[in-house]
Amino acid sequence: SDQIEIMIQDSGSGIPEYAIDKIFDRFYSLTLPITQKKSSGLGLCFVKQIAELHQGAVELKNNLKGGVKATFTLPLLK
DSSP states (O other), X not given: OOEEEEEEEOOSXXXXXXXXXXXXXXXXXXXXXXTOOOOOSOHHHHHHHHHHHTTOEEEEEEOXXXXXXXXXXXXXXX
């Protein structure tokens, strides 16, 4: 293949449906279930920008049985 793909899965509660299309937006943050606090909302925005700057992509999807699957894809150097 001409790309490298890194996948990470968890078994948490997943991303609420209303947040799926906003999760990579700058300053968008969900309340953390354990602490009830919010983050800066910059982390996933930075990850997406880095992927795109390197002609790659990042994707988050809820798993059918709970949790989230994150996929980070970058092209291999030629």
